[in-house]
Each structure stands twice: as structure tokens, then as C-alpha cells.
Amino acid sequence: MHISAHILTFLFLISAFVAVKTRNIPPFLKICHRNDPNLNECIKQSINLLRPYLKTGIPALQIPSCEPLHVPQIKISESVGPVSIKSIYTDIKIQGGTSFILKSVKIDIDNNRIRLKLYLPRLEMNARYNMEGKILMMPINGTGLAHGNFTDIDVIAIIQGERYQSRRTDETHYRVIDFYVDLDVGQANIHLDNLFNGDDTLSNAMNLFLNDNWKIVAAEIKPALENTISEIFKTFSNKFYSKFSLDTLLPL
Ligand SMILES: *[C@@H]1O[C@H](CO)[C@@H](O)[C@H](O)[C@H]1NC(C)=O
Ligand SMILES: *[C@@H]1O[C@H](CO)[C@@H](O)[C@H](O)[C@H]1NC(C)=O
16 A cells, blocks of 8 residues: 555656656657667658648747748749740749658758658649740740649758757757758649730640650759748748757757
């Protein structure tokens, strides 16, 4: 009797302690231990746990919904190579980003670097566009809605950060200084509405031409798209990391 009462008290104290220690851990966070021999696997699980929260957004961190992902604007101005074009895409909505398949995670704690490999089965993009110029000698102009479906996308992300002492929490935090993204698209179908002031014959011919040559078009758009996406995810990540210290996210 006496001993089991002690054990109960002990268990109660333990669980109270655990409750206090984990009280500030929100449900979207899976904590990984720095010395976990399977740390990469643990981080993989914690990113997968984050997925539904990325779909809805995380209001507490001012992270908006990523489904669809809103990109305000992408500007492309190319004057050399096969594509000499000035184009602006605005009000871009990208659907499908949270259906990623996480293939690998490699964390390098000493160098504050995380390397991710992802696979995206499909992305659907809708935007407003305005363009003028030449693609493979063919003049192109138009303004209206742009649609694109992209499948079989391999993504490599390399997140380079640094540590700093937060004045707010008085603890060490991680901050992303460079979010490198490389997208490798397997297949694309694109359609630009209202090319050449809505001239159907010219417009249909140009849309066929664009789809036949989408790799050349995509290569021109790629750097601007990758930069824009990496800026967005750098901002999201830093909202996240500024809230939680390194000892909270990656305790010993
Ligand atoms: C993209 O896929 C959607 C849904 O399957 C389809 O309605 C749309 O026509 C496709 N767009 C293009 C440009 O292929
Ligand atoms: C757009 O292309 C059409 C057809 O080639 C041409 O008549 C028109 O002048 C062009 N508009 C601009 C703004 O370049």
C-alpha cells in the first residue's frame, strides 16, 4: 500500500513534469532529439506531420494556406537566347504543392544546413499574364489568363541557415539565410488565353507551338520561379524558427 502510493506520487510527478515541459509544443511540431541516431528519419516524419497544417495555414505563425500557394508576381525579362520576352505573371495560384513525397532529408547540424529531396506528382497553376516578345523567332504577345499543369517534378532544396541569439526569447535560434530550390519538371501542359488580342487561329497555333517547345520556355521561367518560391519558403521558415528556439526544436 505504502510503496504503491509512493509509486503513484512519483508517476504523477513525472507526468506533471512532462506536461509542463511539453505544454508549449503545438500539435504541428514533432520534436526530434539532436543526438537521435535516426535524426534524418525523425525530421522526415516531422515535415510530414506539418503537411496538413501547411494546407490550412498556421495562423499562430502568420503562415497562410499553401493550398493553393499564392505568389503575388513573377517578372521575366529575357533579351538573350531563344526566348527574348518581357512577361509579368500576377495573382499566381499553385495547387498541389502539399502533396509532396519526401524522398530524403539530410541535416548537417554543425554547418546549419538541411538538404531535402522531394517529388511532386502534379502542380496546377493559374495566373494572369501579360507578355510581349519572341520565342524561337516567333513573335508572341497577349494578356489574359495563363494555365499550366506540371507533372513528375523532382525538387531539391538546400536550406542554409545560421544561429543567432534572440533578444525576445533570450535563446539561440536558427535563421534561414539561403533557401536554394531546384525544380526539374517532367512534363508540362500550358495554355495562354487571349493571345494576339484573341485571334483564334494565331492563338491556337502559338499554344501548340508553346507545348511542343515547353522545355525551352520552362528553362527561361525556371530561375525567376525558383527564386520566388525560395523567397516565399525562406519567409515561412523564418516565421517558424523565430518562434521556437533551437533547444525547443532540437533538444539534446
Ligand atoms: C489542367 O488540368 C485540369 C484538370 O485536369 C484541366 O481542366 C485543364 O484543362 C488542364 N490545363 C491544361 C493547360 O492542360
Ligand atoms: C500582337 O500580335 C499581333 C499579331 O501578330 C499584332 O497584330 C499586334 O500588333 C501585336 N501587338 C503588340 C502590342 O505587339
